Amino acid sequence: MAAIAGLGPSALAPPTPYDPGAQRDAAAFMRRDHDGNDTLELFVAGPKCAGCIQKIERALTAMPGVIEARLNLSTKRLRVTWAPGELKPHAVTEAVIALGYDVKPFDAERAAQQTDEEGRRLLRCLAVAAFAAMNIMMFSVPIWSGRGEMGEGERTLLHWISALIALPAALYAAQPFFKSAWTALRARHANMDVPISLAVLLTLGVSLSETARHGEHAYFDGVVMLLFFLLIGRYLDHRLREHARGAARDLLALQTAAALRIESDRRISPIPPRLIDIGDRLQLAVGDRAPVDGVIETGASDLDCAMLTGETLPQTASPGTRIFAGAVNLTQPLVMRATATAQESTLAQLARLIEMGEQSRARFVRLADRAAALYVPVVHSLAALTFLGWLIAPALLHMAGWDVSDVGARVAVLNAAAVLIITCPCALGLAVPAVQIVATGRLFKGGVLVKAGNALERLARVDVVVFDKTGTLTLGRPRLKSHLDEAVLERAATLARASRHPFARALVKAVGPGPLQADVRERPGQGVEAGALRLGKRTFAAPDEANAQDDAPELWFTDGENAAVRFVFEDALRPDARRVVAALKQRGIAVELISGDRPAAVEAAARATGIERWTACASPQEKTARVDALRQAGRRPFMVGDGLNDAPALSAAYVSAAPGAALDVSQAASDLVFQGAELMPLVEAIDIARRAHDRALENLRFSAVYNIVAAPLAAVGLLTPLIAALAMSGSSMLVTLNALRLQSERVRP
Amino acid sequence: MTIMLVLIPAALFLASLGLIxxxxxxxxxxxxxxxxxxxxxxxxxxxxx
Known part of the structure; x- marks a missing residue:
């Protein structure tokens, strides 16, 4: 979950410790619980230890009216409950912000419930199976070791006690399998749970009848042990999916920032964006993102559309300018009129493209499912053959003149059941989830959050990587390129410190802290001025200078006396971009660059990183089309992007990743989210995914070999309960140990 | 063997405490x-x- 801690409002405007947006969001997302108290759920970025929990919870419970404050460190969610009307919701967020943590409220309707009912049910089944397996061992071990010495009466007594424990326990613990098998059968197809359910029921029945006849072999221990191992695999698999689902759900819930609607009585009320109507007038503070499409009514400012178009240069906005959902207001407050609802805005249209991509991805068949499709018919026919063989063979042999006793249907059923139980996919069920859990955990430590359950399997098969430029291959923040006289820089910075424009900020960053000119005025779309000093566009600060032909992002500075000075900016590449491209090529993976930015900027980035194939001025549709074309050609593209304009391509790709600083929508559309300024974690992720794929295949092969050896033994009736128990636990442990190898293996790009 | 009549229920009882x-x-x-x-x-x- 720590990955979400990186969610900033924009790559161009890094999160400030105090975010005015959080304040009004809190008011929009507060709700009343069933006890009539007010509650607010916040996502808190940064808490790591006992000190953080204590600090936050104590500070909040000390506030008047607060009933409960509880921070969940695993999900980073803080839930605060207070008596109705006692507190203003933003007092809560302010208190947490004052402690030094960034907060973001959840839209409770979208966050859904967080308790994992399915996981609890599996854990209960697992506990019952474990209880039964351990206690039945207490009776099975004497039976095995006392073979030949133990009387028939004692043995039968121990069998009966085993039955007493195993029957209710197995019927309870096997419910997840029964239900899934029943659903599959009703839909007229078979899954892995059909042979499992059959094996459990058949073996219980056979063992019970053997016990009633005072027979030698009963498989009660085998049944519950089988369920125990299968449930471990099932639970691991569930946790993996739940973790991925949770990450995706949290992103969706976080996507909503409240909008400020100007009511008819000029009052400003915060509302969730989905409630915005066409014609509503909305206030856009500096740093705010437009919640819907609209037209500027009053004010003049600059808009950062980098997330929408990939364009690094801000656009000017004045009354009448169209503004699209997702654009960030940079310099002056604006009032806009909504021309579309949240559902119809550009943002939502992109979301629909994303959904289409996700549907195509859902068709991916997981490795374990492919193995199961192969496995089910084989096992069923083997069991059926065993049954028929034992039924018919003695009769045939008898007819052929051999002297064999007729063993009858009882032995036939017993052996068929033995085949089913020994081939039951304990190892198969553990083979893939065990590997994936280990791989996901390792990636998480390396700063890569895996959001989709089957992302690793897809990542292992990638053969072409498609990069976006702005914010992905580059850091998405302009940096001063020209080397100029310190004194000039210092003077220009005294103006730049007054502006939020990304170039002005880059200039300030290059110079460092210092004084500010008195009465600086910002002219949106032009620049800043104070007296004769001017910093901004060429047309504003140095109209007499000739236009530089290189098309580079620039700022001009003049003091009215000396010649005007030109500052050139560049969007710096991520420090390891070149190494990453080389590392990918070395692994036989092709690399492409596709961006919405100007050709000159894209070409420069491509040349600097060693990428041969690049496309500039690409619209979101063109990006998606390129990814689709690659897939149509049988390639498996891995899309890496951060902007809203990348989101449809992210979801259309075979597998996708977004940096932690990316827009929430892009993170939601991608399978992996990576943290930090480096791209190398992506290469490591591919390596680990490939290793994980190898380990999973090894495990599946081992399971196959195991079945090939064990099944004939069972078919000819040589399988005693002792051998069954040893084989099952042994193979499960081997598979798990093999998965754990992934933990310590060295993967170095 | 009569000791079994005590030991088995006792063992099961302790184990079920754990389960509960x-x-x-x-x-x-x-x-x-x-x-x-x-x-x-x-x-x-x-x-x-």
Whole structure:
């Protein structure tokens, strides 16, 4: 979950410790619980230890009216409950912000419930199976070791006690399998749970009848042990999916920032964006993102559309300018009129493209499912053959003149059941989830959050990587390129410190802290001025200078006396971009660059990183089309992007990743989210995914070999309960140990 | 052999105590925040001493 801690409002405007947006969001997302108290759920970025929990919870419970404050460190969610009307919701967020943590409220309707009912049910089944397996061992071990010495009466007594424990326990613990098998059968197809359910029921029945006849072999221990191992695999698999689902759900819930609607009585009320109507007038503070499409009514400012178009240069906005959902207001407050609802805005249209991509991805068949499709018919026919063989063979042999006793249907059923139980996919069920859990955990430590359950399997098969430029291959923040006289820089910075424009900020960053000119005025779309000093566009600060032909992002500075000075900016590449491209090529993976930015900027980035194939001025549709074309050609593209304009391509790709600083929508559309300024974690992720794929295949092969050896033994009736128990636990442990190898293996790009 | 009549129920009884304890811990949500629990043990109680 720590990955979400990186969610900033924009790559161009890094999160400030105090975010005015959080304040009004809190008011929009507060709700009343069933006890009539007010509650607010916040996502808190940064808490790591006992000190953080204590600090936050104590500070909040000390506030008047607060009933409960509880921070969940695993999900980073803080839930605060207070008596109705006692507190203003933003007092809560302010208190947490004052402690030094960034907060973001959840839209409770979208966050859904967080308790994992399915996981609890599996854990209960697992506990019952474990209880039964351990206690039945207490009776099975004497039976095995006392073979030949133990009387028939004692043995039968121990069998009966085993039955007493195993029957209710197995019927309870096997419910997840029964239900899934029943659903599959009703839909007229078979899954892995059909042979499992059959094996459990058949073996219980056979063992019970053997016990009633005072027979030698009963498989009660085998049944519950089988369920125990299968449930471990099932639970691991569930946790993996739940973790991925949770990450995706949290992103969706976080996507909503409240909008400020100007009511008819000029009052400003915060509302969730989905409630915005066409014609509503909305206030856009500096740093705010437009919640819907609209037209500027009053004010003049600059808009950062980098997330929408990939364009690094801000656009000017004045009354009448169209503004699209997702654009960030940079310099002056604006009032806009909504021309579309949240559902119809550009943002939502992109979301629909994303959904289409996700549907195509859902068709991916997981490795374990492919193995199961192969496995089910084989096992069923083997069991059926065993049954028929034992039924018919003695009769045939008898007819052929051999002297064999007729063993009858009882032995036939017993052996068929033995085949089913020994081939039951304990190892198969553990083979893939065990590997994936280990791989996901390792990636998480390396700063890569895996959001989709089957992302690793897809990542292992990638053969072409498609990069976006702005914010992905580059850091998405302009940096001063020209080397100029310190004194000039210092003077220009005294103006730049007054502006939020990304170039002005880059200039300030290059110079460092210092004084500010008195009465600086910002002219949106032009620049800043104070007296004769001017910093901004060429047309504003140095109209007499000739236009530089290189098309580079620039700022001009003049003091009215000396010649005007030109500052050139560049969007710096991520420090390891070149190494990453080389590392990918070395692994036989092709690399492409596709961006919405100007050709000159894209070409420069491509040349600097060693990428041969690049496309500039690409619209979101063109990006998606390129990814689709690659897939149509049988390639498996891995899309890496951060902007809203990348989101449809992210979801259309075979597998996708977004940096932690990316827009929430892009993170939601991608399978992996990576943290930090480096791209190398992506290469490591591919390596680990490939290793994980190898380990999973090894495990599946081992399971196959195991079945090939064990099944004939069972078919000819040589399988005693002792051998069954040893084989099952042994193979499960081997598979798990093999998965754990992934933990310590060295993967170095 | 009569000792078995005592030992078996006793063993089963002890084991079922464990099972019940696990169910209780599950129902009271003690697995909801494993990350937080390991840190919370370090926090002193509010009205200590």
């Amino acid at each position: 304890a696990f169910f209780w811990s599950l129902r009271t949500g003690q697995y909801e925040d494993l990350e937080g629990s390991k840190h919370r043990i370090l926090i002193e109680d509010e009205e200590g001493v």
